[in-house]
Amino acid sequence: MARVALFGPPGAGKGTQAARIVAALGVPHVSTGDMLRAAVRSGSDLGRRVKEVMDAGKLVSDELIADVVAERLAQADASRGFLLDGFPRTVRQIALLDRILGERNLDCVVLLDVPDRVVEDRLLGRATKGDGGVVRADDNLETIRKRLAVYREETLPVAAVYDGRGVLARVDGVGTEEEVFARVAAALPAAGGR
Numbered sequence: 001m002a003r004v005a006l007f008g009p010p011g012a013g014k015g016t017q018a019a020r021i022v023a024a025l026g027v028p029h030v031s032t033g034d035m036l037r038a039a040v041r042s043g044s045d046l047g048r049r050v051k052e053v054m055d056a057g058k059l060v061s062d063e064l065i066a067d068v069v070a071e072r073l074a075q076a077d078a079s080r081g082f083l084l085d086g087f088p089r090t091v092r093q094i095a096l097l098d099r100i101l102g103e104r105n106l107d108c109v110v111l112l113d114v115p116d117r118v119v120e121d122r123l124l125g126r127a128t129k130g131d132g133g134v135v136r137a138d139d140n141l142e143t144i145r146k147r148l149a150v151y152r153e154e155t156l157p158v159a160a161v162y163d164g165r166g167v168l169a170r171v172d173g174v175g176t177e178e179e180v181f182a183r184v185a186a187a188l189p190a191a192g193g194r
């Protein structure tokens, strides 16, 4: 059983590391960004509202995202652990997650550390070349800087809270996929243990 959350700035390589973590731990990948993009693709009313917020580089409301996460974590496959990717992203979302998880809280919070300049270069490269062939509408310099600012203001304080709880693992996110994963795996409670 491993309840893990992963975060880092946009462009930190979270997606790649998340895929490796879920493979290593045998838990579902619960990505709020993916769930929101799925809502946008569905073309629902909610999807249309979410799209506006995402295209502006802002965060959707804490209540909305907490409902989405609560529903996902209530599914059977998440009962033996999960990897949360992109949530909690604000200090308020921590309180909402605490309510969802109750006594059995997160075992480990992995923070991928990547400097802003590296992130901007990576994201602009992604916007030009595409990410697996898909150019994301939210990847222009202005939106990237906005997302980085939001990350600094809203999300870094989240790391501080988990640090205070003694579950934060700060991992250097600069290097090859393999190098970074070796560092992440060393920080995971159950990695290699199953």
Ligand code: AMP
Binding pocket: 010, 032, 033, 034, 036, 053, 054, 057, 058, 059, 060, 061, 062, 065, 085, 086, 087, 088, 089, 090, 093, 147
């Ligand atoms: P991501 O793929 O995790 O970078 O998420 C893409 C976008 O989805 C973000 O820029 C936000 O607009 C929205 N989003 C994802 N997770 C959250 C969250 N926990 N709280 C609020 N907005 C979120």
